[in-house]
Amino acid sequence: MNRHRLVIDTSGGTSVAVFVDGxxxxxxxQTDTMKHAETIGVAIQQVLADAKxxxxxxxxVVVGRGPAPFTGLRIGIAAATAFALGRGVPLFGVVSxxxxxxxxxxxxxxxxxxxxxxxxxxxxxxxxxxxGAMPPRAVRGPSVGKQAAVLExxxxxxxxxxxxxxxxTAAWLGKVFEAQLADGVESRxxxxxxxxxxxxxxxxxxxxxxxxxx
Amino acid sequence: xxxxxxxxxxxxxAAIMRIExxxxxxxxWPEATMLTELLSHHTHYxxxxxxxxxxxxxxxxxxxxxxxADINTIAVAPxxxxxxxxxxxxxxxxxxAGGLGASEMFLDVRADNEAARALYEKFGxxxxxxxKGYYQPDNxxxxxxxxxxxxxxxxPLVLGIESTCDETGIGIVRGTTLLANxxxxxxxLHARFGGVVPEVAAxxxxxxxxxxxxxxxxxxxxxxxxxxxxxVANGPGLAGALxxxxxxxxxxxxxxxxxxxxxxxxxxxxxxxxxxxxxxxSPTVALLVSGGHTSLLLVKDLLxxxxxxxxxxxxxxxxxxxxxxxxxxxxxxxxxxIDRLAAEGDPNAIRFPRGLSQPKDMAEHxxxxxxxxxxxAVARHVEQARGRGExxxxxxxAAGFREAxxxxxxxxxxxxxxxxxxxxxxxxxxxxxxxxxxxxxxARCEAAGIDLRIPDFKxxxxxxxxxxxxxxxxxxxxxxxxxxxxATSSTLPVTTVQS
Numbered sequence: 205m206n207r208h209r210l211v212i213d214t215s216g217g218t219s220v221a222v223f224v225d226g227x228x229x230x231x232x233x234q235t236d237t238m239k240h241a242e243t244i245g246v247a248i249q250q251v252l253a254d255a256k257x258x259x260x261x262x263x264x265v266v267v268g269r270g271p272a273p274f275t276g277l278r279i280g281i282a283a284a285t286a287f288a289l290g291r292g293v294p295l296f297g298v299v300s301x302x303x304x305x306x307x308x309x310x311x312x313x314x315x316x317x318x319x320x321x322x323x324x325x326x327x328x329x330x331x332x333x334x335x336g337a338m339p340p341r342a343v344r345g346p347s348v349g350k351q352a353a354v355l356e357x358x359x360x361x362x363x364x365x366x367x368x369x370x371x372x373t374a375a376w377l378g379k380v381f382e383a384q385l386a387d388g389v390e391s392r393x394x395x396x397x398x399x400x401x402x403x404x405x406x407x408x409x410x411x412x413x414x415x416x417x418x
Numbered sequence: 419x420x421x422x423x424x425x426x427x428x429x430x431x432a433a434i435m436r437i438e439x440x441x442x443x444x445x446x447w448p449e450a451t452m453l454t455e456l457l458s459h460h461t462h463y464x465x466x467x468x469x470x471x472x473x474x475x476x477x478x479x480x481x482x483x484x485x486x487a488d489i490n491t492i493a494v495a496p497x498x499x500x501x502x503x504x505x506x507x508x509x510x511x512x513x514x515a516g517g518l519g520a521s522e523m524f525l526d527v528r529a530d531n532e533a534a535r536a537l538y539e540k541f542g543x544x545x546x547x548x549x550k551g552y553y554q555p556d557n558x559x560x561x562x563x564x565x566x567x568x569x570x571x572x573x574p575l576v577l578g579i580e581s582t583c584d585e586t587g588i589g590i591v592r593g594t595t596l597l598a599n600x601x602x603x604x605x606x607l608h609a610r611f612g613g614v615v616p617e618v619a620a621x622x623x624x625x626x627x628x629x630x631x632x633x634x635x636x637x638x639x640x641x642x643x644x645x646x647x648x649x650v651a652n653g654p655g656l657a658g659a660l661x662x663x664x665x666x667x668x669x670x671x672x673x674x675x676x677x678x679x680x681x682x683x684x685x686x687x688x689x690x691x692x693x694x695x696x697x698x699x700s701p702t703v704a705l706l707v708s709g710g711h712t713s714l715l716l717v718k719d720l721l722x723x724x725x726x727x728x729x730x731x732x733x734x735x736x737x738x739x740x741x742x743x744x745x746x747x748x749x750x751x752x753x754x755x756i757d758r759l760a761a762e763g764d765p766n767a768i769r770f771p772r773g774l775s776q777p778k779d780m781a782e783h784x785x786x787x788x789x790x791x792x793x794x795a796v797a798r799h800v801e802q803a804r805g806r807g808e809x810x811x812x813x814x815x816a817a818g819f820r821e822a823x824x825x826x827x828x829x830x831x832x833x834x835x836x837x838x839x840x841x842x843x844x845x846x847x848x849x850x851x852x853x854x855x856x857x858x859x860x861a862r863c864e865a866a867g868i869d870l871r872i873p874d875f876k877x878x879x880x881x882x883x884x885x886x887x888x889x890x891x892x893x894x895x896x897x898x899x900x901x902x903x904x905a906t907s908s909t910l911p912v913t914t915v916q917s
Contacts, residue, residue, distance in 0.1 A: 241661035245668025245678075245902040252672075259673045274617060275658045278624050282662045283669035285628050290642055290673030396624065402617040 208261045210248070210287060211378040214280030215272030215300040216321070218243045221374035222255035222262075226382045230254035231375045240279040248283065264293050266381045268300035268372060270397040271329040271346050272321070277396050285394065296381060297394035303376035305333040305340035306383070308368035312336070316343065316365040318358065321372065323348050329399065330354050332365060339383035348399040423510050426456055426463035426475060433472035434465070441493040445528075445553060459722050461490060462514050466503045473498035476507035480518045483689075483720040483891050485697040487515035487567070489525035492534075504537055512541070516567045519593075519894045523567050526552070529559040538563050574646035574893040577634070577670075578886025579627075581663030582655025582683045583710050584608060584619045586626035589883025590638040591890050596693045597638035599876055599883035602626035609750045613740055614709065620658035627666055634882070645676055647899070649889025651683040652917050653910030655710070660906035668902055677899030679889040680917040682910055683880075685724055687846035688717050689888035690877040701840045702871070703727070705831040707855070708847035708880070709736030709751070712827070714785045714834055715912055717844075720888070721895055726912045727834050728785025731774070735823055736849045738789035742819050745797045746812050756816045757852055763817030765854075770795050770822040775829070785830050792822055824858045831859075835868050844871040850878040892916055 209223040218240050221231035232251045234243050252259060267284035270277045288295035301319045310317040310333045317335070320328040331345030344358075358365065384390040426434065431453055438446045447455070455477055456463050463477040474494040480487045489511055494503045515523055525543065527534050543563035552560035573593025580587035584605055590598040604622030608614045635641065650667035653660055664680070671678035681689075688704045691697075704715040712730035717723070733741065736753060743752025748759065773788030774780070796819050803810045835843055843863055849855060850872060863870040877884060897916065904917045 241664050242903050242905050244665050245672055248669055249672045249902060259675055262673075274620070275661060278620060278658070279661050279665035282624055282627060282666040285624075286631075286666035286670040287673040289628055289631060290670045396621075398621070402615060402621055 207263065208255075208257055209264050209266060209378065209381075210252075210262045210284075211266045211374040211381070212248070212280045212284045213268030213300055213303065213372050213374045213377050214240045214244070214276045215268050215270050215372045216276075217371070218247050218280070219372065219374040219377075220247045220251045221378050222251050222257065223378045223382070224255070228375045228378055231373065233371075233373055235371070237273070237276060240276045244279055244283045248287065259287075259291060262287070262291055262293060264288075264296065266296045266298060266378060267394055268303065268374070268377050269297045269394060270300050271323070271348060271399045272300060272397075273324055274396070274398055274400075277398075281394055281396055294392070295394055296390050296392060298377050298380050298384070298391070299331070299342070299346060299397065300372045300377065301329065301331045301342070301346055302340045302380045303372045304368060304370050305331075306380045307370055307373070307376045310335070310340045311338035313366060316363060318365045318367045320351065320354070320367070320369045326350065328354065332358065332363070339380055339387060339389065346397055346399065422468070423464050423466050423506060426465045428453070428456060430465055430472060430475070431456065434475050437472070437475065437493050437495045440496060444555065455490060460719070464507065464510055464514075466507055468498075474503040474507055476511050478511040478515050478523075480515050480520050481700060481719050483519075483692060483698050483895075484700055485519065485521045487518070487520035487523045489523065505541075508537065508541055512567050518896065520567060522564060524562065524564050526560045526562055528553055529561050535561065541565065574890050575640060575644055576647045576649050576886045576890040576893065577631070577642075577645050578882040578884070578889055579648070579650040579663045579667045580683070580686070580880055580882040580885045581623045581659050582651050582653070583659060583708075583880055584614045584622070585880040586623045586630050586663075587880055587882030587885070588630040588634040589881055589886040590634050590640060591693065591883060591886040593890055593894065594692045594696045594887065596883055596887075597640065598634040599881055600630045600634040600637065601876065601879070601881050602630045605751060612744050612750050613737065614656070616656045616658050619656060620662055623659055623662040627662065642670075642674055645674060647677045647679055647889055647893050648674070649679045649681055649885050649892075651686060651885050652680040652904055653683060653907035655683055655908060657906060657908045660908065664904075664906050671902070678902065679892050679897075680900040680904045681885055681888045681892070682912060682915050683885070684711060684713060684715065684912050685720070685915045686884040686888045687878075688715065688724070688844060689720055689891060690846065690873050690881070690884035691844055691871055692887050692891060693877060693883060694873055695871075698844075699842055701838070702842040702844050703831060703834045703838065703840050704844040704846060705827060706847045707735045707827060707845070707849035709740065709849075710734050711847060712787045712789070713912070714831060716834065716838055716840065721891060721897070721915055724912045724915060728783065728787065728830065730787040730789060731783065732788050732790035733793065735787070735789055735827065736847070738793050738823060739849070741793045742796050745793075745800055746816060753849060753852055756820055757854065759813050760817040760820045760854065763811065763813030763815070765817040765821035767811070767814040768799065768818035770799075770818050772822055772826040772829070775826060785834055787826060787830065789823065792819065820852070820854050824852070824855050827855065828858050828862050832862050832866050832868065836866065841867065842869045842871065846873065846878050848879040851875055888915075
C-alpha cells in the first residue's frame with residue numbers, strides 16, 4: 205500500500221488527517237457539528253496542502269463509521285467513498301468510538317473502558333472496550349441508549365470500568381487503523397453505524413436499517 | 419491580419435463614447451447604455467488600439483445556451499478607417515461567439531450604410547429581412563443579416579450528481595450530448611410510509627452513490643480522470659439528501675483536481691432540454707411538477723435570468739396524487755395508480771375545486787398553486803358518499819381529481835405564456851409521466867399557438883444528466899467554478915442558478 209493515507213471522520217465535527225508511513229503529518233479538526241457539507245471539501249484540500257502532498261499521492265482512505273448522528277456521519281463516508289473512487293485506491297472503515305478508546309489509552313489500562321459520545325435526544329452512543337487491548341476491541345456495543353440505563357446494565361453485569369468521553373479525531377482514528385493493519389484486522393466495511401431506525405414511527409418489521417454491528 | 423485587440427473595460431468608456439458620437443451622431447447610444455453594455459454578462463466588448471489610442475471597438479452578445487449571437491455594434495474612428503480594423507473586429511466577434519457555442523450570428527445595419535453592408539457580405543452575412551423605417555428620425559430601413567458560424571467549443575465532459583429527493587442520479591454529458599443517465603430510486607423503500615421519508619432517502623443515497631457512478635462511467639465509456647468538471651445539485655431539496663451528494667461531489671472534485679459547479683436543481687430540469695435540442699430556446703416558460711415541487715418559471719436565459727412566477731403554497735402536485743391515492747386505497751406512488759383508475763372514469767362526473775383560481779386569489783397568487791384543499795375535497799366527497807350509503811364510483815373520483823390538477827396546472831401555465839408573451843412551454847418533473855397532463859398540455863398549447871416541449875421521461879424525472887448538462891453550459895459559457903465551501907440549501911431560489 206502506498207505510504208500516504210487520508211483519514212476522515214465526521215461523527216462529531218469535521219476531522220481529517222494525513223498519515224505518512226504510519227505517522228500523522230497533518231490534521232484539521234473543525235468542531236462545528238452542523239457544517240460538514242460546507243467544510244468537507246476545503247478540509248480535505250487543506251489537509252493535503254498542509255501535508256505537502258497532492259491527491260494523486262494518496263494510496264488509501266480510512267473513514268470513521270460512527271456511531272454518530274446520521275447527517276454528519278454520512279457526509280464523511282460519502283466523501284471518503286468518493287475520494288477513494290476518484291483515486292482508485294482502497295477504502296477502509298473504523299468504528300469511530302475506537303478512536304476515543306485509543307486516545308484514552310485503553311491498551312495501557314487494567315480496567316475496561318466505557319466510551320460514550322453524545323447521541324442527542326438525551327442518549328449516548330457507547331461501547332465498552334477490553335482492558336489492555338491493542339488495537340482497541342469492544343466487548344460490549346457499540347450501542348445507543350440513555351446513559352443511566354447503560355450504567356445500570358453494566359453494573360448489573362458486575363463490570364468494573366473507567367469512563368471516557370472525548371471528541372473523535374481523524375488523527376486517533378488513523379492510529380487505530382495503523383494498529384489494526386499491524387495486527388491484520390483492518391476492515392473494508394464502511395457502512396455507517398446508525399444504530400437507530402430511519403424513522404422512529406416506522407414499523408420495525410421489514411426494515412433494513414439499524415443492522416447489528418459486524 | 420493581426421491588429422492589437424483586447425477586451426474592453428469600464429476604463430475604456432470615455433474613449434469608446436468619443437468614437438461612438440463621431441461615428442453615429444444622432445443614432446449614438448447614451449453613455450449609460452454603453453456602460454450597461456460593457457458590464458453585461460451576455461456581452462463581450464473588445465477594442466482595437468494603436469499604442470494608447472483606442473481606434474475601434476465592437477460588441478457581441480451571446481446568450482448562453484441559445485446558440486445565437488448578435489453583433490451589437492462595430493465602430494471605427496474616422497481617421498482609422500480602411501486599415502482593416504472593421505474586418506479584424508468582426509472576425510474577432512465571430513471567433514468569440516463560436517468559442518461560446520453560438521452557431522449563428524445576427525446583425526442590423528442601416529440600409530444606406532453601403533460600406534458596412536459590403537463588409538458583412540464579404541464575411542458571408544446574408545440579408546434576412548428589412549425593418550422598415552427602423553432608424554429614426556432619418557427614417558432609414560434596417561437590414562437584418564445572418565450568417566452561420568461554426569461553434570468551436572471544446573465540449574466539456576461533465577459528471578452530474580443529483581440527490582435532492584429520493585433519486586440518486588448520476589449523469590455524464592459531453593457538451594450537449596448525453597452519454598449516461600443512471601437513476602437509482604429509493605421509491606420502494608418509501609412505499610410503506612406513503613411518502614418520501616427524508617432519512618430513508620438520505621441513507622439510500624449513500625448506498626447508491628458509488629455503484630451509480632461506476633455504472634454511469636461504464637455506460638459513457640469514460641474514466642473519472644477524463645472529466646473536465648463535476649456538477650452537483652445543491653438545492654432546493656431535502657437537506658440530508660443534498661448533503662450526501664454535495665459531500666461526495668466536493669471530495670471527488672478534490673481527489674480528481676477538477677472544478678466543481680454547484681447548480682440549482684429546478685433550473686437543471688430546464689437545462690435538460692439542451693440534451694435533446696442542443697439548446698434551451700429562450701424565453702420559455704417551464705412548468706415543473708413532481709412529488710416535491712410545483713413551480714412555474716420564466717426562463718429568459720438559462721444561466722442568468724430565471725424567475726419564479728409561482729409555486730405551490732402547500733402540497734406539491736405529486737404529493738397530492740399520493741395523498742389522494744391513500745384516500746382511494748391505492749398504492750404508493752399514487753400518480754400511476756390514479757392514472758390507471760382514472761382512465762375508466764368520467765373526468766366531468768365530479769367537479770373538484772381548482773385551487774387559487776378564484777378572482778380573489780388571482781390578484782396575489784396568479785401563478786401559484788394549492789392542492790391541499792383539493793385533496794380534502796376528494797376525501798370529503800368519498801366520506802360523505804359512503805356515509806350516505808352510496809356506492810362510490812372511484813374511477814370517476816380519480817378522473818375528476820386528476821382533471822382538476824391537470825386543469826389548474828395548464829390553465830396557469832398557458833396564462834403565464836400568454837401574459838409574458840412567451841410562445842414556448844417546457845414541462846419537467848416526474849408528474850410529466852401522467853398521460854392526461856401530457857394530453858391536455860398538447861391540446862391547450864396547440865390551441866394557443868404555444869410550442870410545447872416535453873423531454874424524454876428519463877430527463878423529466880430527477881436525474882443527474884440534467885445537472886451535468888447545466889454544469890456543461892456553465893463551463894462552455896466560461897463561468898468560474900463554485901467555491902469549494904458552497905452550502906446546500908433546501909429552499910435555494912431559482913434565481914441562483916449557480917452557487
